[in-house]
Amino acid sequence: MKLLRVGAPGEEVPAVRSDDGRTFALSGLTRDIDGPFLASGGIDRVREALADGTLPVFDGDGLRVGPPIARPGKVVCVGLNYRDHAEETGAAVPERPVVFMKDPSTVVGAHDQVLIPRGSVKTDWEVELAVVIGRTARYLADRAAAMECIAGYAISNDVSEREFQLEYSAQWDLGKSCETFNPLGPWLVTPDEVGDPQSLGLWLAVNGETRQDGNTKNMIFDVPYLVRYLSQYMVLSPGDVINTGTPAGVALGLPGTPYLRAGDVVELSIDGLGAQRQAFIDA
Template identity: 75%
Template sequence: MRFLRLGPRGAERPTVLDPIDDGRERYLSLDDVTRDIDGPFLASGGIDLVREAVAAGTLPELAPPPGGWRIGAPVARPGKVVCIGLNYRDHAEETGAAIPERPVVFMKDPGTVVGPYDEVLIPRGSRKTDWEVELAVVIGRRARYLASREEALACVAGYAVSNDVSEREFQLEFSGQWDLGKSCETFNPLGPWLVTPDEAGDPQELRLRLSVDGVGRQDGHTKNMIFDVAEIVRYLSQYLVLEPGDVINTGTPAGVALGLPGHPYLRPGRCVELEIDRLGRQRQTFQQA
């Protein structure tokens, strides 16, 4: 299943996509099922309730407004955004970093999460704003001290496309505090969909791509992660409690501006497009804050 949130910022409506036999899709309202697609919805078995309602044909169809829908982030108000750094060997090599023996973990302000087509703001004083296409994992049940990979995957509600936007000077040069370069306003476009594991398939069989102004920059594959999704969730649960609605950004492949010749960092007006197999596409225009 593919969940999304439609409407103006702060007033998004929970929705599910329902495929029709002729290849079209319907937007079905979840207003009668849940207030939002968030931690409480996921924790209470909301996905199964929606699956039953779709099968029963009880969900009303939404008619798109003139000009179409704005698509918000598919998960409202994540409690935390946990990130894994240097999780692709080629990305670690392009940045001159050692291949990590354990996952590199940092946090990102949950307030950075915006819709997949929303404008992204280049911070004031920024000279090195960078892109990172990543597979995002959304937690569906409380995870603490997980003992196995199977338990870890059972805690996953679904997957989404994430752009872990970064300011490299803030991150690496000013203080060595990664969070400072990761938590700037609008720095985590997410979506368009939350795709459940049955539809997303094996999370280690997904191709990731990103372009800037039509020029391909990243083209990677989740099979090349150093630490795969199951191990990331299991590992994190040994050190912090993962709650329903939390988001994990799992790392980016090579091709970021930091590792490219000439370091072509983002400037106002640049357009970034990214996609992951079966999880959808994003497009953002970058503007000065």
């Protein structure tokens, strides 16, 4: 299944897209797609309602598609998780996951405009597989337990300002938490539809020119490893998001490649998870 939220910012309504491409309203089942919905077995209830044919058809043509999960409690990010990306940026291949946090308020819809911060000269792009947590994860024992905590997957653009990130502070947060810096979606796709999360192609283009073309099979630390690892150091709650890293092809790793400027358009996709398109404008 593909879960989505449609409508103006702050006014999104929940919906589901079935295997045959039809969209159904979920307002009779839940107020929103959020942590409490996921924790209470909401996905199973939607699946049952689809099978029973009790959901009304939703006509969302022309409406904005918001992020597929209401504002997460936290967005946990993993840096340098593709060997080719670490190499292109001149960083050592990490022996343990590089973990940082991103302000949850950065999460916007897949096709929303992205604001280039005032004073920015190095706004960059990063296509990433996002993992959405569906049940509380703490001190998970093994990979199987980690997979059971995943509600689904989505596309994330982990937009970054490299000067803020790498030159202004020893921490990455300044360059990662600027407003609108995490387009997410368009859908939350359930694990049964995705299959193996380590066999998904990732692609990103800037103004029609391909910049990134990778595959999740090249992650240094795969999805179940990351969920289990993070659960040893923090409680992952339903609705939390994990950005799992980006392959090579970012501006930081391509000398001479221009960073993003107002008027640029970024398009990205991941196999089975849909596509995003963002116009970048000045804040």
